[in-house]
Amino acid sequence: MLNQVNIFFIVAIVASRFLPHPPNFTPVIAIFMMSGGLTLLPLLITYLLTDAVLGFHSYMFWVYGSLFAISYFQKGPIVSSLIFFIITNFAVWTSGFYGYDIKGLITCYVMAIPFFVSTLTSTLLFYHLIRYYQNNNFSVPKLLTTA
Numbered sequence: 001m002l003n004q005v006n007i008f009f010i011v012a013i014v015a016s017r018f019l020p021h022p023p024n025f026t027p028v029i030a031i032f033m034m035s036g037g038l039t040l041l042p043l044l045i046t047y048l049l050t051d052a053v054l055g056f057h058s059y060m061f062w063v064y065g066s067l068f069a070i071s072y073f074q075k076g077p078i079v080s081s082l083i084f085f086i087i088t089n090f091a092v093w094t095s096g097f098y099g100y101d102i103k104g105l106i107t108c109y110v111m112a113i114p115f116f117v118s119t120l121t122s123t124l125l126f127y128h129l130i131r132y133y134q135n136n137n138f139s140v141p142k143l144l145t146t147a
Contacts, residue, residue: 006039009043016028027130030077033071040068066084067084081116084119093109
């Protein structure tokens with residue numbers, strides 16, 4: 001069932017997918033990290049529907065797998081950003097663009113560092129914004145019942 005939390009997260013995901021933003025600067029990882037349980041399925045369906053509009057891509061399995069892992073482990077913004085970075089850039093390496101050797105793998109991860117900075121920054125920012133609203137009982141619904 002959809003509740004206020006699901007609806008808030010769904011709207012935030014849709015907005016972050018369609019509104020202009022700097023590369024990798026979205027609330028998506030923070031949202032998936034703070035979700036879990038029954039909230040995960042509506043979020044994954046929303047992400048899939050936005051991909052249907054924006055266009056499917058060859059890394060979808062890896063992106064969805066990383067978002068599922070982030071939601072499952074819920075280890076905080078830094079670990080969640082690292083999970084996304086490691087899984088999705090491994091996927092990029094498997095495309096062969098950087099070669100299929102260790103040098104190519106290292107190059108792939110090094111070239112992705114600027115994107116990781118944006119990912120980490122946005123995940124930290126949105127995580128703390130959501131927590132701030134939760135802890136101060138603002139109009140955004142209480143997102144989690146436990147810290």
